[in-house]
Amino acid sequence: MIISKAQFKKDFQKKMLSLYSQEVEDSSNSEKYFALGYLVKDYISENWAKTARKYEKYGEKQVYYFSIEFLLGRLLGSNLLNLGIRNTVNDALTEMGIDLNDIEKIEVDPGLGNGGLGRLAACFMDSMASNGIPGHGNGIRYKYGLFQQKIVGGYQIELPENWLRDANVWEVRKPDHAVKVRFYGDAWMKPEEDGELTPIHTGYQEVLAVPYDTPLVGYENKTINTLRLWSAEIDSVDSGIPAGGSSFRNVLSYKREIESISEVLYPDDSNYEGRLLRLKQEYFFVSAGVQTILKQFKELGLPLSEFGEKVAIHINDTHPAVAIPELMRLLMDEEGLEWEEAWRITQATMSYTNHTIMSEALEKWPIDMMKQLLPRILLIIQEIDRRYRESFVLSTDINPSVIERTAIISDGYVKMAHLCIIGSHSINGVAKLHTELLKKQELKEFYQLYPYKFNNKTNGITHRRWLMLANPELAALLDKTIGDSWRRNPQDLKLLKRYKRDDNVQSEIQRIKLANKTRLAEYIKAKNGITVDPNSIFDIQVKRLHAYKRQLLNALHILYQYIELVTNPEFDMLPRTYIFGAKAAPGYYYAKEIIKFINALGEQVNNDPRVKDKIKVVFLENYGVTLAEMIIPAAEVSEQISTTTKEASGTSNMKFMMNGAITLATLDGANVEILEEVGAPNIVIFGMSEQEVLNYYRNGGYNSRELYNSDPRIKAVLDSLVNGFIKDIATEGRDIFMSLIDYNDEFFVLKDFDSYLAAQKRLEDLYKDRFTWNKMAIENISSSGVFSADVTVKQYAAGIWDTRMIER
Ligand code: 26Q
Numbered sequence: 191m192i193i194s195k196a197q198f199k200k201d202f203q204k205k206m207l208s209l210y211s212q213e214v215e216d217s218s219n220s221e222k223y224f225a226l227g228y229l230v231k232d233y234i235s236e237n238w239a240k241t242a243r244k245y246e247k248y249g250e251k252q253v254y255y256f257s258i259e260f261l262l263g264r265l266l267g268s269n270l271l272n273l274g275i276r277n278t279v280n281d282a283l284t285e286m287g288i289d290l291n292d293i294e295k296i297e298v299d300p301g302l303g304n305g306g307l308g309r310l311a312a313c314f315m316d317s318m319a320s321n322g323i324p325g326h327g328n329g330i331r332y333k334y335g336l337f338q339q340k341i342v343g344g345y346q347i348e349l350p351e352n353w354l355r356d357a358n359v360w361e362v363r364k365p366d367h368a369v370k371v372r373f374y375g376d377a378w379m380k381p382e383e384d385g386e387l388t389p390i391h392t393g394y395q396e397v398l399a400v401p402y403d404t405p406l407v408g409y410e411n412k413t414i415n416t417l418r419l420w421s422a423e424i425d426s427v428d429s430g431i432p433a434g435g436s437s438f439r440n441v442l443s444y445k446r447e448i449e450s451i452s453e454v455l456y457p458d459d460s461n462y463e464g465r466l467l468r469l470k471q472e473y474f475f476v477s478a479g480v481q482t483i484l485k486q487f488k489e490l491g492l493p494l495s496e497f498g499e500k501v502a503i504h505i506n507d508t509h510p511a512v513a514i515p516e517l518m519r520l521l522m523d524e525e526g527l528e529w530e531e532a533w534r535i536t537q538a539t540m541s542y543t544n545h546t547i548m549s550e551a552l553e554k555w556p557i558d559m560m561k562q563l564l565p566r567i568l569l570i571i572q573e574i575d576r577r578y579r580e581s582f583v584l585s586t587d588i589n590p591s592v593i594e595r596t597a598i599i600s601d602g603y604v605k606m607a608h609l610c611i612i613g614s615h616s617i618n619g620v621a622k623l624h625t626e627l628l629k630k631q632e633l634k635e636f637y638q639l640y641p642y643k644f645n646n647k648t649n650g651i652t653h654r655r656w657l658m659l660a661n662p663e664l665a666a667l668l669d670k671t672i673g674d675s676w677r678r679n680p681q682d683l684k685l686l687k688r689y690k691r692d693d694n695v696q697s698e699i700q701r702i703k704l705a706n707k708t709r710l711a712e713y714i715k716a717k718n719g720i721t722v723d724p725n726s727i728f729d730i731q732v733k734r735l736h737a738y739k740r741q742l743l744n745a746l747h748i749l750y751q752y753i754e755l756v757t758n759p760e761f762d763m764l765p766r767t768y769i770f771g772a773k774a775a776p777g778y779y780y781a782k783e784i785i786k787f788i789n790a791l792g793e794q795v796n797n798d799p800r801v802k803d804k805i806k807v808v809f810l811e812n813y814g815v816t817l818a819e820m821i822i823p824a825a826e827v828s829e830q831i832s833t834t835t836k837e838a839s840g841t842s843n844m845k846f847m848m849n850g851a852i853t854l855a856t857l858d859g860a861n862v863e864i865l866e867e868v869g870a871p872n873i874v875i876f877g878m879s880e881q882e883v884l885n886y887y888r889n890g891g892y893n894s895r896e897l898y899n900s901d902p903r904i905k906a907v908l909d910s911l912v913n914g915f916i917k918d919i920a921t922e923g924r925d926i927f928m929s930l931i932d933y934n935d936e937f938f939v940l941k942d943f944d945s946y947l948a949a950q951k952r953l954e955d956l957y958k959d960r961f962t963w964n965k966m967a968i969e970n971i972s973s974s975g976v977f978s979a980d981v982t983v984k985q986y987a988a989g990i991w992d993t994r995m996i997e998r
Contacts, residue, residue, distance in 0.1 A: 191233060191273050191412075195282040198275070202282075205229040214286065220356075222288060223266070223296035226279075227359030230269050234405045238414040245324045249490070251499065251993045253325040254483055255315070256476060256513055257506035259308030259455070260329050260417060262315075263815030264297040265360050265404075267659050272320065272407040298353045299816040301335030302419075304459035305734040306841055307545050309815065310620075310979075311506055313841075314986075316652040317979035319408035319415045322995040323987050328479035328510075330471060331361075331402045331419035334454040339773050339812045344789035344918065348457075348776050361402040361419070368400045370425060371477045373470065377565035389523050391566045397448050398425040399478035409654055409678070420478045422451035458775040460546075460736055462553050466563060469555055473564055476513045484520050494525055498538030502991040505542040505614065508553045508606035514540055514613035515570040523566070529573070540614035541990045543647070544607065545838050547624065547632045548738070553606040560604055571609065575599045578612055596635050611636050611643065616990045618647045621839035621860040623880065631884075647986055648863055649839040650979035653680045656845045661823040663702045664849065664971070671695055680978035687972045696964040699850060703826065703967070710824035714769075714808050720796055722806045726765035727957055730851070731829035732813050732821055735772035735781040738836040742926065743939045743946055744768070744829055745788050748795070748807060749916070750907050750947065756800045764954050767806045771813030771821060780929065783922040785809070787911075790919045818845070825851040826963075827953060831876075831946065833937040834858045834883045848974040850967035854953060856942070860977075867973040872966045874956075876949035877942040886938070894935035903947070904940055 193201075206214050206225040217225070245252065270276040280290045303309060311327065318325030337348035375394035379387035399420045406415040424445045451474050456463060480503070487497055503513055514536055521532035546552075560568045575598040582588050594600055598608045611617050611633070619625030625646035629637040637644055658665045658677065668676060672685035689695040707724040714722050731744050748768055754761040770788055774781035792807030810817060828846030830837075830853055837859040847853060847864055855861040856877035865873050886892045898904050908930060910916055911923035930940055957963050975981075987993045 191237075191275060193233075193275055193278060195278055195285070198279055198282045199286065201229055201232075202226065205232075214288075219292055220296050223293050224357065224359060226293055227266055227297070230266065230273070231359055231405070233273060233275070234269065234407060234414055237412045238405050238416075240412070241414045242416075246490075249500070250324045251502060251991070252483075253318070253323065253502045253504060253987070253991050253993050254328050254479065255311060255318075255325060255504045255506060256328045256479060256510035257308070257311040258329060258472065258475070258509040259303030259506075260311050260315070260327055260419070261303030261305070261308035261815060262300055262312045262404075262417075263655065263819070264294065264299050266294050266297050268316070268655055269360075269405075269407050271654060271659055272316075272409045274410040298356070299814055300353050300358070301351050301814055302329070302332050302455060304336055304455070304457065306839070307459070307507055310649055310841060312815075313650065313652040313655075313979040314983055315406045315415065315417060316409075316654060317650070317983040319406040319413050320411065320652075320654065321980055321983060321987075322408065322411055322413050323983060323993055324415065325983070325993070326415050327406070327417035327419075328475060329417070329419050330452050330455075330475045331421045332452060332455045333421075333449075336455055336773070336814070337457055337776065341785070341789060341809060341811045344786045344793065346774055346782050346785050350454075360404045362404075364401045364403055367482065368398050368423075369478050369481045370396045371399050371474050372396055372566075373473070373563055375565060377569055379569070389519075389566060389569070396425050397451065397474065398423040399474060401478070401482070418479070418482075420452065420475045422448055422474060424448045457773075458777065459734055460548065460551055460775065461778070462551050464555065464559070466559060469559065469563055472509055473512050473516070473567065476510045477516050480513055480516045480520060484517075484525075494521065494527060494535065495531065497521075497535045501539055502541065502993060503539050504986075504991070505540060505610055507543065507545045508610055511542075511553070511606040511610050511613075512564070512567055514609055515567045515574065518570050518574075519566060533574075536613060537615050540610075541616035541618075542610035542614045543618050543620065544624075544628060544633075545620055547627055547838065548836065549632075554603040555606070557599065557602055557604060568604075571598060571604055574609070574613065592635050596639070607633075608636075611640070615643060616645060617643050618645045618990065619838065620647065620649045621863060622646050622648060623835075623857075623862050624838040624859060627835060627880075645989060647982055647989070648860055648977075649841050649844070650977050650982035651841055651844045651848070653677075653848060653975075653978045653980070655819070656822070657848050660819040661702075661706065661849055663705060664699075664823065667695070667698050667702060668971075676975065679975075680980055681975035683972050683975040685972070686968060690965045690968040690972070695968065696961065699964055699967055699971075700960065703824070703850060706824040707826075710769075710820060713820060714810070717810065718808055720792075720806060720808055722767045722808065723765060723803065726767045726806065727826050727954075728767050728769065728824055729827035729829065729854075730769045730821060730825040730846070731831070732769070732771035732810075732818060733840075733842055735774040735778070735784060737780060737784075737929075738937050739832050740937055740939055740942075741770065741772060741788065742784055743831055743942060744770075745784070745791060746907050746939065746943065747946060747950060748805060749791060749910060750903055751805060752791075752795050752798075752801065753906055753910060753915075755802075755804060756798070763804055764957060765804050767808065769808045769810065769821065769825075771810040771817060773813060780925065783925050786922045787916075787919055787926060790916055790922070794917055818842070822846055822851075823849045825849065826957070827851060828853045828855075830855040830858070830861050831942075832856060832858045833942075834878050834880055836937070837861075844974065844977040847970045848977065850971050852953065852956070852963070852966055852970065854949060864973075864977075867976060868970055869973075872969040872973075874949050874953050876945040878938060878945075883938065892934065892938070892941065894940045895931050897940045897943070898931055901940075901944065904943055 335351040335353045340347040372394040377391040380390045401418045404417040517536045521527045619628045676682040711722045711724045822845050828851040830843040834856045839859040854874045
């Protein structure tokens with residue numbers, strides 16, 4: 191949109207008056223934030239309604255991205271940017287003596303996700319809107335987001351994230367669009383006189399699902415899509431009399447039970463947790479979403495047979511898998527379709543993304559639990575399973591054990607990934623390697639049955655948030671050097687390649703990096719009280735804490751350097767600042783021990799005069815989207831060191847690359863494609879190959895104790911964990927030692943240790959030659975355009991959803 195500074199100032203003053211009955215001059219930063227937020231929401235509103243009308247008018251196919259997490263990050267900055275008024279507003283506010291940055295800091299970062307999967311959903315929302323793809327989000331409006339992390343005495347402490355305490359300016363509550371979701375009761379097929387079977391569901395509890403809509407603003411294209419998040423509320427007291435009657439006390443506890451559905455985000459992003467409440471959450475937002483989509487479709491007046499041509503529902507991991515039986519239920523029980531037709535429509539509508547090959551994360555629900563909570567849905571799943579098995583009766587070339595292994599229901603469980611593959615027309619992995627592993631390992635038998643369903647869609651990140659917003663100085667340098675076409679067409683970042691040897695561009699890149707490092711150093715000083723030198727190498731690993739991500743490998747290398755520094759007079763190294771940020775799932779004991787270890791190591795290294803400030807170790811608490819926006823632009827080394835085959839894709843690797851960091855990586859996930867894009871001289875690769883890892887997992891033969899006994903560096907490092915050399919980690923040091931030696935080092939930390947050390951040394955040598963380093967940084971920035979989520983969502987639109995982009 192176009193607006194003058196003068197008009198904006200007027201609007202802002204007026205908004206302040208109407209909200210707080212006071213002048214801007216007399217307002218606090220918080221009041222300024224709310225006035226500005228509500229004003230920006232007004233600016234958005236007009237095109238929000240228009241976008242919906244435009245989609246309707248052209249009969250566009252709509253995509254609904256179902257995800258149990260959306261990790262949006264703050265919205266004021268990105269909405270101003272995407273509306274195209276950020277500079278105007280910034281200038282106008284400056285003239286009024288107001289710093290936009292100070293106002294933006296008031297916004298609470300809505301943490302409605304754990305990590306990669308939730309952030310991917312948010313990046314996709316931004317990219318769909320920005321590319322005119324009619325794509326909307328469907329999820330849960332958790333009252334409490336992911337816990338806030340505090341570090342106390344080196345340990346992680348979790349505090350509730352009450353992000354809605356003050357108003358959320360971006361959402362609109364739509365009580366008139368509330369729908370009812372049914373839980374519990376009994377379901378069966380009742381035989382009629384004509385021999386037909388009618389589904390019956392009685393004795394259910396009804397929960398009211400109330401939608402809150404948040405606009406998703408496209409980049410300078412007038413498109414506003416919608417993120418719809420559902421909140422659970424008590425319907426009316428008489429529509430589900432609580433057990434024990436409707437006394438005041440019973441009603442209160444009943445209300446609490448209902449509201450608990452959308453109360454809190456599960457903080458575990460790796461281990462599947464078979465809690466009833468989680469299953470409730472899944473069905474709750476899925477049923478509300480599918481009901482609404484069907485209602486809206488019917489308003490078009492088209493025959494139901496065309497549903498799949500007008501609607502695509504995307505299932506983000508298996509958490510929304512019950513969308514498949516729910517659509518079947520609505521088409522049959524409510525709309526009267528036959529099974530075959532309902533099934534054809536359902537498969538045409540649904541598509542599914544897999545995000546993990548770790549078996550402990552695969553969702554499966556006990557049949558009994560499903561029968562209790564979702565009796566009608568279970569009947570449908572049982573029928574899908576029965577027909578699936580039956581479809582093989584005539585095939586002679588299929589082994590019965592294959593049918594049993596791929597069935598949806600077996601061993602007393604409902605396997606959600608199997609439901610998704612059988613019930614949809616597309617399943618994709620999130621990086622080339624990951625998709626190949628799905629095809630040849632984890633889902634091999636499904637791949638043989640349905641090769642045409644499998645495809646890859648490598649993840650991406652929005653370059654608007656992760657470059658334009660997070661690194662405005664780099665963005666400005668790009669504009670100046672190669673023009674601003676990269677903002678709309680991120681692959682135009684390629685144009686920067688010509689400047690990789692350019693003195694001026696090189697020194698500008700280095701200057702901007704130093705400025706970003708200096709800002710981060712100030713933050714570290716303020717938060718952790720640690721002095722770090724902005725001229726040291728900033729080496730960063732930020733992501734969820736998980737054994738397979740191997741923060742431990744990073745920490746053991748630091749410990750190695752520390753031991754060398756204090757014992758070996760010959761040893762020399764460039765000064766380095768190691769920065770970590772990571773939340774551990776509250777119940778993940780081992781991950782928490784690693785946090786403690788890193789903090790204890792930092793405490794000791796940072797204060798040991800013999801280190802002479804060559805090493806600083808910083809653990810930044812409460813890592814999340816907002817912190818990432820400051821940390822990533824300051825990085826020089828991007829640690830992407832997961833055990834090969836374990837990280838499906840990774841996305842922080844892409845964010846770092848786009849900001850000119852050099853990736854230190856295993857050939858895992860999307861690192862493989864980063865290597866392909868940037869070329870071997872511009873990335874540092876180490877570690878086991880896919881084949882080596884798979885061989886060990888299949889045939890065994892790895893013996894970590896042998897490495898401990900044969901490699902004196904490993905011995906020295908591990909011994910120092912348990913001999914008191916590192917203070918204050920008696921328990922943690924022993925447990926970590928045991929995991930690496932007694933339990934044979936599941937993630938090959940020791941196996942890769944030597945190769946990692948060598949890679950770290952190569953990196954240091956490269957850094958000594960600033961010309962080479964800057965050239966590498968420029969190569970990385972200019973090769974990062976394919977990792978824009980714009981590219982990814984266009985591939986989804988063309989290859990899976992069959993949706994068009996509408997003209998701007
Ligand atoms: C499931 C059941 C019960 C409770 C929690 C969960 C649950 C919640 C979140 C399981 C998994 C997650 C999140 C997984 C995740 O973030 N995976 C990451 O997805 C990224 C985007 O595709 C990839 O880049 C990462 O490699 C992958 O680890």
